[in-house]
Structure formats: structure tokens, C-alpha cells
Amino acid sequence: MPTAAADTLLSILPARALLGRLLTLRVSLIAGWAAGIVWLHWGLGIRMPLLPMAAVLALMGVFAVSTVWRLRQDVPATQMEFLAHLLADLTAYAVLLFFGGGATNPFVSLMLVPVVIAAISLRPRWAWLLAGVASAYYAILLFVYQPLAIADPLAAYGMHLAGMWFNFLVSAALIAFFVTRMHAGLRERERALAELREKQLRDERILALGTQAALAAHELATPLATLQTTAHELAAEFANDPDIGADCRLIEQQAQACKAILTRLAARAQDAPAEPQPLDAWLDALVDRWQVLRPDARIEAALPRDGRVFLPPDGLEQAVLNVLNNAADAAPGPVEFHAASDNRGLTLDIADRGPGFTPEQRAQAGRVLFSGKPGHGWGVGLALTHSTLERAGGSLTLTERKGGGTRVRIVIPWEHAA
Structure with a gap:
């Protein structure tokens, strides 16, 4: 049926x-x-x-x-x-x-x-x-x-021939117009279906990654707690040694950051609602968190002083962190992080001075899993970011910078973030 x-x-x-x-x-x-x-x-x-x-x-x-x-x-x-x-x-x-x-x-x-x-x-x-x-x-x-x-047979015959000629022109024009327009519509429909199949395949891969991440989070909880406790004890024991003590405190901070990530992952799995907060506070906390995760990287941030209530879409923070990590891996220089807000939404610009991407890679970014820098990402991380922004109604675009490097622009409309 x-x-x-x-x-x-x-x-x-x-x-x-x-x-x-x-x-x-x-x-x-x-x-x-x-x-x-x-x-x-x-x-x-x-x-x-x-x-x-x-x-x-x-x-x-x-x-x-x-x-x-x-x-x-x-x-x-x-x-x-x-x-x-x-x-x-x-x-x-x-x-x-x-x-x-x-x-x-x-x-x-x-x-x-x-x-x-x-x-x-x-x-x-x-x-x-x-x-x-x-x-x-x-x-x-x-x-x-x-x-x-029609009284005159010759006139009738001439009119019939003229009508047949005009009828042929009209028929050809109508059929060509309608068929070509419908063929163009069919091609557009096929393109949309191809994009839908591509999105479904990407979402299936991301869902598999999410399942593995949940299993890994469960298994990592105990080793991280042990690592954090051991690092804390070593930091206290070598408090008078500036080199070893500093390394131990760094290890403890990294373990705490990993534990916080696992806690947020567990909260998402339980559908815990996110807490609204001022936009500028969220941006400051985002930069501080990334600095804890990447103490070796430098960031030049220009953030707006905007106190409007902001409820970040699920996964937005991790999506921005993915882009920041990729920018830090692309070049040894500082990562430029600029944020702007207006009546339409929030715009985040993340720029680096790395080798950049080819036009083909920019067109495929986030849609297929690939890496422009083996061992440094721009594969799964960017695909996850693209999927997160797509669900939030936002967008991600890559542009080439003058003088070398890449600029990633993330746009989130307010109706999806309030």
C-alpha cells in the first residue's frame, strides 16, 4: 500500500x-x-x-x-x-x-x-x-x-497552413519551457537529496563517535581521579622545587580540566539544562578554560562587554574550543579570537597564520573527515563543530587571510541562543 x-x-x-x-x-x-x-x-x-x-x-x-x-x-x-x-x-x-x-x-x-x-x-x-x-x-x-x-477554400487552406506553422512554434516553445524548467528543478532536488545523504552519513559517524566518547568517559573517570590525587601530593612534596613543583601543578590542572570535561559530558547525557549567563562572562570563561587546556598556546582576545543573557546552544563551547585548538596547532604564533554581537546574533572570528587550506579543502571543511595537517586534526574536530553549529542554526565559514593563514567565522543567531 x-x-x-x-x-x-x-x-x-x-x-x-x-x-x-x-x-x-x-x-x-x-x-x-x-x-x-x-x-x-x-x-x-x-x-x-x-x-x-x-x-x-x-x-x-x-x-x-x-x-x-x-x-x-x-x-x-x-x-x-x-x-x-x-x-x-x-x-x-x-x-x-x-x-x-x-x-x-x-x-x-x-x-x-x-x-x-x-x-x-x-x-x-x-x-x-x-x-x-x-x-x-x-x-x-x-x-x-x-x-x-470560411467561404473561400483557398483562403481557408492558407490560414490552415499558417496556423500549423504558428502552432508548431507555440508547441515547441511551451514544451521546451516547461521541460527545461522541470529538468532544472529535478537537478536541484537531486542536489538537495545528495546533501541530505551526506549529512546523514556525517551524523551517523558523529553518533558513533559520541557512543565511543561516552564509554571512554566512564572508563577514564577512575584513572583521572588517581592522576589528580597523585599530582596534588607530588606538588605538595616538591613545593620548594620550582621546576618539578610547577610541572606537578600543571599536571594537576590538566587532570582537573579533564575531570570537568567528563562531568559536562555526563550532564549532557542526563539532559541537564544549561544555565543562562551574561554573554561577556561566558566568553571570558571560554577563553580561561582554553588557556588551562592549552597553556603552551597564546591568544589575543578582543571580547565585547555585552551583559545580555546568553544561553549557549548545546555543544557550542566545545565547538569553539575545537576551532581554537586547530588554530593553535596550525601555527606557533598567537591565535586571534574576536567576538562581536549585534541585533542579529553572535559572531566569533578565530584566525591563525598557518599554511591555510586549498579551495577544495575549504569547500569540504566540516562535511567530510580530512586533515590538512597530519597529526593535528582539522578532521573529526571540524566535522563535530560543523554538525554542532548546523543543529544550532548557525554557520561556519573558512576564508583565506591576507598574508597567509585562515580565518574561521562562527555565526549563531539569537533565536537559537536565548
């Missing part, structure tokens, strides 16, 4: 694109028929059944207006709905042909346009159904129609 999703046209093109282009075609046909009737009746003096033909055009106009209203509704189009639109247009066109000479009308082949559209947009059974209806209408119009009153 087909599912509701299988009945929609969203697997091919969005409803707005399909119905919008069909509406354009419908309005063009209404205008073309109206112009043709006026030209034949008043320009060439050929008596046309104005009342019934005007009634059909008016009904098509009402249907076009209802389609405009339909396009404003945020509801996906179904196969049956689009088929109904095509059948209505085909039927109205057949009725107009009935009053305009039937199968002898040179524009009778325009009935193929809805069939072509159905073949592109609908399932095969519905396309064949529309083809059968069009064939039946054509067969009926061969015998049942109102002939045009």
Missing part, C-alpha cells in the same frame, strides 16, 4: 514549482485563445461562437484564480491533485476546439502538452490515463465539432 509521502509530488518537485508553472501555462493558453478569437471574429470576419467560448475561458480564468489561492497554502500537492489540474485544462481545451473547428483546427496538437507534462511529473499509470483521455478527445473531435464558416 503506498504511503502518504509516496502520493505527494515532493519526491520530484515542490508543489509550488509544479502548480506555479502549470498556472503560467494555463494563463498563456487563455490569453492566446482570447487573442485568436478576437482576431478571427473581428479581424478576418469569421463568425465565432463567442458566448460559449467566452464562458469556457471565464471558467479557466476562475480556475487560474483558485490555483493562485492554492499556491498560498503550505500543503504538498498530491499526484491526484496535479492529475485533476491537467484533466481540467485538457477538457477545457477540447471544448474550445469543439467550437473552433474540431480536429481541423491547426492547434489541435497542443493537447499533447498536458500529456508531456504528465509524463514528466506523474506516475506512469496517470500519464497513460491522460494520454488515453487526450486520444479519446481527439477521436471525438474528428467527427463531432462546429466547423468554422
